[in-house]
Amino acid sequence: MSSLVQSVDWLAIAPPTIAAVVGLVVLIADLFVGDAKKALLGWVSVGGLTVSALALLPLLDGDRSTFCLTGDADVCSYTADRFTLVIQFLVLGGALLAALLSVTALKDAKRELPEGEFWFLLLSSAAGAALLPASRDLATLIVALEVASLPAFALVGIKHGDRKSSEAALKFFLSSVTATAVSLMGISFVYASTGTLYLTEIATKIENVDSRLDTLAQAGVVLTLVGFAFKTAAVPFHFWVPDTYVGAPLPVAAYLSVVGKAVGFSGLILVTVIALPSYADVWGPALAALAALTMTIGNVGALRQQATRAYSAVRLLAWSSVGQAGYILVPIAAAAYSEDDEKAIGSTVAYALMYGAVNLGAFAVAALVARTKPLNRISDYRGLYASRPLAALVLGFFLLCLAGLPPGIIGLFAKVTVFSAAVDAGLGWLAVVMAVNVVIALFYYLQWTTLLFRAPEGEPETHRVPAPLTAAIGLTAVLGIVLSGAPQLVLRFSDTGLF
DSSP states (O other): OOOOOOOOOTTTTHHHHHHHHHHHHHHHHTTTSOGGGTHHHHHHHHHHHHHHHHTTGGGGGSOEEEEEETTEEEEEEEEEOHHHHHHHHHHHHHHHHHHHHHHHHHHHHTTSSOHHHHHHHHHHHHHHHHHGGGBOBHHHHHHHHHHHHHHHHHHHTOSTTOHHHHHHHHHHHHHHHHHHHHHHHHHHHHHHHHSOOBHHHHHHHGGGOOGGGHHHHHHHHHHHHHHHHHHTTOTTSOTTHHHHHHHSOHHHHHHIIIIIHHHHHHHHHIIIIIIOGGGHHHHHHHHHHHHHHHHHHHHHHHHTOOTTSTTHHHHHHHHHHHHHHHHHHHHHHHTTTOSOHHHHHHHHHHHHHHHHHHHHHHHHHHHHHHTTOTTOOGGGGTTHHHHOHHHHHHHHHHHHHHHTOTTOHHHHHHHHHHHHHHHHTTOHHHHHHHHHHHHHHHHHHHHHHHHHTSOOSSSOOOOOOOHHHHHHHHHHHHHHHHHHHOTHHHHHHTOOOOO
C-alpha cells in the first residue's frame, strides 16, 4: 500500500497561496486599522494580487506537479503546466483589474460597504479560482470551485440594506448550490464506476468499466458537467446572470463576468478532455447543443434590452456575456470530434483571453459613467464623446472587439479561430448558428457604439476620474490595442500544452 504522504512544491502553488495569505492578512489587519486608513487595505490587496500574478513567471520554464502519491509520481493533485499558467494569468489579472475598480467603488460608497470583508472575500475567491485550473483530481476541483464561488455569493449581497443586492445574492446562491449538488452526485457516480478521483486515472479506468456500471458512468459524466455549465452561464443554467450582475456592486459583476467564466471553462476542459475523452460521444453533442442554445438566447436577450430601462447597460453586458459563453463553448465541443484536441482547446483559451480583456474594459467604462448616472441606462451613454472623448473611444473599441469588427481586430481574430475550430471538427451546423448569432450581436453592439457619438441631451457633465479607475480603463485599452496589432500573440500564449 502506497504512503499517503505527498510532496509539496511551494513554488508551484505560490500564485493561489499568496492570494489566500494576503486575504487572511487583510482580514486580520481590518481589526486594527482605523476607519480613516481603511483604504490601505485595498492597496494591500491590489499589491497581493500583483505579486500573485508575478509568481507565475518562475513557473514558465517547465511543467511542475505537486501533491503526488509517493507510490506513483505521475498521479498528482496539482499541476502547473502551460494551461494552468494561462488560466491563472487570466484569473489573477481579472481579479487585479476588478480590485482597481473596487478601490474607487468602495471610496464612493462612503463606508456603506465593509472594506475589510470585501477585500478578504475577493482575495479568497481569486485564490480558489487560481487553484482550479491546476487541479488534477475531482475532489480538489470541486473544493476549488466552491472556494471560488462561496465568497462570490457574499460579494454579490454585500450592500447592506439593499434589497436588490440581497435578492441577487439569494438567487445566485440557491441556483449555484443546486448545480453543485448535482455535480457532486455525478462525481460520486464516476468514483463508484472507476474507484479513483484522479483525472488521468479516470481516463484510463472508465474505458474498461464493468458493463453493469456503464449506465452509472454515463449518468455521472452528464451530472458532473452540470456544475461547470452553471459557472459558464450556459443555457439553461443562465437565468441568474442578469439579476446578479445588476444587484452586485459593478466591480463584482465585472469579476464574475470574466473570472467566474474562466473557472467554469477550465473545469469543463479538465473534466471532459483529460478525464473523460472516451465519453466524447456523450459530452461532445451535449456541449455543442449547449453552445448553440447559449449564444442564441444570450444574444436575443441582449437585443431586447430597452435603452431607457434602469440598469439596461449592465443587463446588456450580462446577456452579452451569456452569448459570448456560447462562443467559448464551441471549441470545447469541437474537441470531441477533432483529431487535434490541443488546437481546439487553444481556441477556447484564446477567445477567453480576448473576452476577459475587453469585457473588463467595458465594465470599467460603465463604472465611470455610473459615477454620475447611477441608473446606468444605455441612453445615459448618449453623447459620451462630448464629455469624455477618450472613454467613449475606448468603450467603442471594446464593443467593436466584442462584435468582431475592425478596428477590434483581436475580437475578429478570436471569432475566426473559434469558427475554424467548429469547421475543422465537422460541426458545420454549429458554425452556421455562430455566424447567425454574430450578425444578431452586431446590431446591439453597433447601436450602443453609435449612441456614444451622437449629440448629447443637455450640458455634458465632467468630473475628475480617480486614478485606480483610470488605470483599469488604461490597462485594458492598451492590452486590447496591442493584441489587435499583433493578434498572433494570443494564439502563441494560448498554446496550452495540456496533452
